[in-house]
Amino acid sequence: MAEVSAEEYLCTRIRRAEQALTAHHEAVLRTYGLTMTQYAVLLTLSRDEGMSGAQLARACGVTQQSMATVLTGMQAKGLIDRQPSPVHAKVMIADLTDAGQSLLDKAYQEVNVLEKAFIDRFTPAEHRQFCDLLDRATETLVEQTIRPPKPAST
Numbered sequence: 001m002a003e004v005s006a007e008e009y010l011c012t013r014i015r016r017a018e019q020a021l022t023a024h025h026e027a028v029l030r031t032y033g034l035t036m037t038q039y040a041v042l043l044t045l046s047r048d049e050g051m052s053g054a055q056l057a058r059a060c061g062v063t064q065q066s067m068a069t070v071l072t073g074m075q076a077k078g079l080i081d082r083q084p085s086p087v088h089a090k091v092m093i094a095d096l097t098d099a100g101q102s103l104l105d106k107a108y109q110e111v112n113v114l115e116k117a118f119i120d121r122f123t124p125a126e127h128r129q130f131c132d133l134l135d136r137a138t139e140t141l142v143e144q145t146i147r148p149p150k151p152a153s154t
Contacts, residue, residue: 024114042079042107044056052094
């Protein structure tokens, strides 16, 4: 098997692309007073109303402890509202407020400028192919991720 130089590693390129994407989004969102996690919460709640902190933590890829802090700050800013769950009194359910939806709408329009730039950069066929290749790369990453063994049942 031929040796691949570090500059040709796909993982290196994926990581650089991810870093550039994150830097872009963070710069845009900073102008709206949002972090990436806060934006992800707003986006998630706009698609699925009434979610617990644990559900939002899983959806946004952060710990429940981190999400609790994020939600407290967002509630203080009036971006979300939280009420006790009708099923579990100790579980708080978060919903988007009108202010949260308005801020999301503004931020989303600016974040979406990058999506439009990608569409302009590639032909429609290249765009489809690039999406397909990224999906395949993501599938490979998921397949290759080591998961802890399931505990033996007694």
